[in-house]
Amino acid sequence: DQQVKQNSPSLSVQEGRISILNCDYTNSMFDYFLWYKKYPAEGPTFLISISSIKDKNEDGRFTVFLNKSAKHLSLHIVPSQPGDSAVYFCAASGTLGGGADGLTFGKGTHLIIQP
Amino acid sequence: DSGVTQTPKHLITATGQRVTLRCSPRSGDLSVYWYQQSLDQGLQFLIQYYNGEERAKGNILERFSAQQFPDLHSELNLSSLELGDSALYFCASSVDRGGLETQYFGPGTRLLVL
Numbered sequence: 001d002q003q004v005k006q007n008s009p010s011l012s013v014q015e016g017r018i019s020i021l022n023c024d025y026t027n028s029m030f031d032y033f034l035w036y037k038k039y040p041a042e043g044p045t046f047l048i049s050i051s052s053i054k055d056k057n058e059d060g061r062f063t064v065f066l067n068k069s070a071k072h073l074s075l076h077i078v079p080s081q082p083g084d085s086a087v088y089f090c091a092a093s094g095t096l097g098g099g100a101d102g103l104t105f106g107k108g109t110h111l112i113i114q115p
Numbered sequence: 116d117s118g119v120t121q122t123p124k125h126l127i128t129a130t131g132q133r134v135t136l137r138c139s140p141r142s143g144d145l146s147v148y149w150y151q152q153s154l155d156q157g158l159q160f161l162i163q164y165y166n167g168e169e170r171a172k173g174n175i176l177e178r179f180s181a182q183q184f185p186d187l188h189s190e191l192n193l194s195s196l197e198l199g200d201s202a203l204y205f206c207a208s209s210v211d212r213g214g215l216e217t218q219y220f221g222p223g224t225r226l227l228v229l
Contacts, residue, residue: 042222
Protein backbone atom coordinates (compact mmCIF):
# COMPACT_ATOMS: atom_id res chain seq x y z
CA ASP A 1 0.00 0.00 0.00
CA GLN A 2 1.71 3.14 -1.23
CA GLN A 3 1.10 6.00 1.17
CA VAL A 4 2.89 8.59 -0.95
CA LYS A 5 2.24 8.53 -4.67
CA GLN A 6 3.89 10.34 -7.53
CA ASN A 7 1.83 9.31 -10.49
CA SER A 8 4.05 10.76 -13.19
CA PRO A 9 7.25 8.73 -13.59
CA SER A 10 8.62 11.40 -15.92
CA LEU A 11 7.97 14.95 -17.03
CA SER A 12 9.52 16.93 -19.85
CA VAL A 13 9.49 20.76 -19.71
CA GLN A 14 11.07 23.42 -21.87
CA GLU A 15 13.79 25.58 -20.36
CA GLY A 16 12.37 28.79 -18.95
CA ARG A 17 8.87 27.37 -18.45
CA ILE A 18 7.23 26.26 -15.23
CA SER A 19 7.69 22.68 -14.01
CA ILE A 20 4.91 21.31 -11.82
CA LEU A 21 5.49 18.06 -9.99
CA ASN A 22 2.61 16.45 -8.15
CA CYS A 23 2.34 14.21 -5.14
CA ASP A 24 -0.62 12.60 -3.36
CA TYR A 25 -0.70 10.98 0.04
CA THR A 26 -3.17 8.80 1.85
CA ASN A 27 -2.08 8.88 5.50
CA SER A 28 -3.79 11.73 7.34
CA MET A 29 -1.18 11.43 10.12
CA PHE A 30 1.47 12.95 7.85
CA ASP A 31 2.14 16.52 8.91
CA TYR A 32 5.49 17.37 7.35
CA PHE A 33 6.29 17.12 3.68
CA LEU A 34 9.57 17.44 1.85
CA TRP A 35 10.87 17.45 -1.69
CA TYR A 36 14.24 15.95 -2.53
CA LYS A 37 16.19 16.12 -5.75
CA LYS A 38 18.41 13.24 -6.78
CA TYR A 39 21.08 12.97 -9.42
CA PRO A 40 22.30 9.52 -10.54
CA ALA A 41 24.77 7.88 -8.13
CA GLU A 42 24.22 10.57 -5.48
CA GLY A 43 22.13 10.76 -2.35
CA PRO A 44 18.85 12.71 -2.30
CA THR A 45 19.41 16.43 -1.72
CA PHE A 46 16.89 18.35 0.34
CA LEU A 47 15.08 21.00 -1.68
CA ILE A 48 12.16 22.43 0.22
CA SER A 49 9.68 21.44 2.92
CA ILE A 50 6.30 22.42 4.26
CA SER A 51 4.50 21.68 7.48
CA SER A 52 0.79 20.97 7.58
CA ILE A 53 0.01 24.29 9.25
CA LYS A 54 0.96 26.08 6.04
CA ASP A 55 -0.39 25.86 2.52
CA LYS A 56 2.56 27.40 0.71
CA ASN A 57 6.29 27.70 1.13
CA GLU A 58 8.61 29.50 -1.24
CA ASP A 59 12.37 29.41 -1.66
CA GLY A 60 13.74 31.18 -4.69
CA ARG A 61 12.56 29.41 -7.85
CA PHE A 62 10.93 26.64 -5.82
CA THR A 63 7.45 26.78 -4.30
CA VAL A 64 5.61 23.96 -2.60
CA PHE A 65 1.83 24.03 -2.25
CA LEU A 66 -0.09 21.85 0.17
CA ASN A 67 -3.80 21.07 -0.09
CA LYS A 68 -4.60 19.12 3.06
CA SER A 69 -8.23 18.46 2.23
CA ALA A 70 -7.22 16.87 -1.07
CA LYS A 71 -4.11 15.25 0.46
CA HIS A 72 -2.12 16.70 -2.38
CA LEU A 73 1.07 18.68 -2.70
CA SER A 74 2.89 20.09 -5.65
CA LEU A 75 6.31 21.52 -6.37
CA HIS A 76 6.57 24.42 -8.79
CA ILE A 77 9.90 25.34 -10.35
CA VAL A 78 9.98 28.58 -12.27
CA PRO A 79 11.79 29.29 -14.44
CA SER A 80 13.04 25.77 -15.15
CA GLN A 81 16.75 25.46 -15.85
CA PRO A 82 18.83 22.63 -17.40
CA GLY A 83 20.41 21.89 -14.01
CA ASP A 84 16.95 21.07 -12.68
CA SER A 85 16.95 17.84 -14.68
CA ALA A 86 16.93 15.14 -11.99
CA VAL A 87 14.62 12.75 -10.18
CA TYR A 88 12.38 14.51 -7.67
CA PHE A 89 11.08 12.64 -4.67
CA CYS A 90 8.17 13.68 -2.54
CA ALA A 91 8.46 12.52 1.10
CA ALA A 92 6.22 12.69 4.12
CA SER A 93 6.65 12.36 7.84
CA GLY A 94 4.30 11.98 10.79
CA THR A 95 5.43 13.35 14.12
CA LEU A 96 2.71 11.97 16.30
CA GLY A 97 4.58 10.73 19.36
CA GLY A 98 7.30 13.30 18.95
CA GLY A 99 10.52 13.35 17.02
CA ALA A 100 11.36 12.89 13.41
CA ASP A 101 10.62 9.48 12.01
CA GLY A 102 11.63 7.71 8.91
CA LEU A 103 10.37 9.41 5.81
CA THR A 104 7.89 7.75 3.49
CA PHE A 105 8.92 8.42 -0.09
CA GLY A 106 7.10 8.44 -3.37
CA LYS A 107 8.71 6.59 -6.27
CA GLY A 108 9.96 9.79 -7.86
CA THR A 109 9.38 11.82 -11.00
CA HIS A 110 12.16 12.17 -13.53
CA LEU A 111 12.15 15.81 -14.67
CA ILE A 112 13.81 16.52 -17.98
CA ILE A 113 14.39 20.14 -18.95
CA GLN A 114 14.58 20.55 -22.72
CA PRO A 115 16.79 23.36 -24.11
CA ASP B 116 27.92 18.11 0.20
CA SER B 117 25.36 17.28 2.90
CA GLY B 118 27.97 16.63 5.61
CA VAL B 119 26.87 12.99 5.95
CA THR B 120 29.55 10.50 4.98
CA GLN B 121 29.15 6.85 4.08
CA THR B 122 31.71 4.12 3.51
CA PRO B 123 32.35 2.18 1.45
CA LYS B 124 30.99 3.68 -1.77
CA HIS B 125 30.72 0.31 -3.46
CA LEU B 126 30.64 -3.23 -2.15
CA ILE B 127 30.55 -6.48 -4.09
CA THR B 128 30.01 -9.70 -2.21
CA ALA B 129 28.53 -13.18 -2.54
CA THR B 130 25.27 -14.67 -1.34
CA GLY B 131 25.37 -15.87 2.25
CA GLN B 132 28.01 -13.34 3.26
CA ARG B 133 27.82 -10.56 5.84
CA VAL B 134 28.74 -6.89 5.30
CA THR B 135 28.88 -3.74 7.40
CA LEU B 136 28.03 -0.30 6.08
CA ARG B 137 29.19 2.76 7.95
CA CYS B 138 27.71 6.22 8.32
CA SER B 139 28.92 9.42 10.00
CA PRO B 140 26.17 11.98 10.57
CA ARG B 141 26.48 15.75 10.19
CA SER B 142 28.20 17.46 13.08
CA GLY B 143 25.64 18.02 15.84
CA ASP B 144 23.02 15.65 14.48
CA LEU B 145 21.85 13.05 16.97
CA SER B 146 19.57 11.00 14.74
CA VAL B 147 20.68 8.59 12.07
CA TYR B 148 18.33 6.88 9.60
CA TRP B 149 18.98 4.06 7.18
CA TYR B 150 17.17 3.66 3.86
CA GLN B 151 17.29 1.09 1.10
CA GLN B 152 16.71 2.01 -2.52
CA SER B 153 16.09 -0.92 -4.80
CA LEU B 154 14.96 -0.75 -8.41
CA ASP B 155 11.40 -1.83 -7.85
CA GLN B 156 10.72 -0.53 -4.33
CA GLY B 157 12.03 3.02 -4.40
CA LEU B 158 13.41 4.48 -1.15
CA GLN B 159 12.36 2.45 1.88
CA PHE B 160 12.96 3.46 5.48
CA LEU B 161 14.76 0.75 7.45
CA ILE B 162 15.58 2.02 10.93
CA GLN B 163 16.31 5.13 13.01
CA TYR B 164 18.70 5.64 15.90
CA TYR B 165 18.71 8.62 18.20
CA ASN B 166 21.69 9.29 20.48
CA GLY B 167 22.61 5.61 20.60
CA GLU B 168 19.12 4.18 21.05
CA GLU B 169 16.83 2.61 18.49
CA ARG B 170 13.96 5.05 17.87
CA ALA B 171 11.87 3.75 14.99
CA LYS B 172 11.75 0.71 12.78
CA GLY B 173 10.55 0.48 9.22
CA ASN B 174 10.79 -2.31 6.66
CA ILE B 175 13.96 -3.84 8.05
CA LEU B 176 14.55 -7.57 7.65
CA GLU B 177 15.56 -9.69 10.63
CA ARG B 178 18.84 -10.47 8.83
CA PHE B 179 19.69 -6.78 9.05
CA SER B 180 20.69 -4.92 12.19
CA ALA B 181 22.10 -1.53 13.06
CA GLN B 182 23.67 0.31 15.92
CA GLN B 183 24.75 3.83 16.79
CA PHE B 184 27.95 4.33 18.73
CA PRO B 185 28.81 6.91 21.42
CA ASP B 186 30.53 9.11 18.81
CA LEU B 187 27.16 8.98 16.94
CA HIS B 188 28.39 7.16 13.89
CA SER B 189 26.23 4.25 12.85
CA GLU B 190 26.71 0.87 11.24
CA LEU B 191 24.23 -1.21 9.29
CA ASN B 192 24.97 -4.93 9.33
CA LEU B 193 23.54 -7.11 6.59
CA SER B 194 23.92 -10.87 7.00
CA SER B 195 23.03 -14.03 5.07
CA LEU B 196 22.95 -11.86 2.00
CA GLU B 197 20.63 -12.70 -0.87
CA LEU B 198 20.61 -11.51 -4.46
CA GLY B 199 17.61 -9.33 -3.68
CA ASP B 200 19.61 -7.35 -1.12
CA SER B 201 21.49 -5.69 -3.96
CA ALA B 202 20.55 -2.04 -3.65
CA LEU B 203 21.71 1.43 -2.74
CA TYR B 204 21.81 1.96 1.00
CA PHE B 205 21.50 5.53 2.20
CA CYS B 206 22.11 7.00 5.59
CA ALA B 207 20.53 10.29 6.64
CA SER B 208 20.87 12.41 9.75
CA SER B 209 18.91 15.11 11.52
CA VAL B 210 19.20 17.16 14.69
CA ASP B 211 15.97 15.71 16.06
CA ARG B 212 14.79 18.22 18.62
CA GLY B 213 11.48 16.37 18.74
CA GLY B 214 9.79 18.36 16.02
CA LEU B 215 9.63 18.63 12.27
CA GLU B 216 13.12 18.33 10.93
CA THR B 217 14.78 17.82 7.64
CA GLN B 218 16.89 14.75 7.08
CA TYR B 219 20.14 15.14 5.16
CA PHE B 220 21.33 12.22 3.09
CA GLY B 221 24.76 10.78 2.49
CA PRO B 222 25.97 9.70 -0.97
CA GLY B 223 25.02 6.05 -0.38
CA THR B 224 26.70 2.66 -0.53
CA ARG B 225 26.00 0.56 -3.57
CA LEU B 226 25.82 -3.11 -2.62
CA LEU B 227 25.98 -5.83 -5.24
CA VAL B 228 25.35 -9.40 -4.15
CA LEU B 229 26.47 -12.01 -6.68
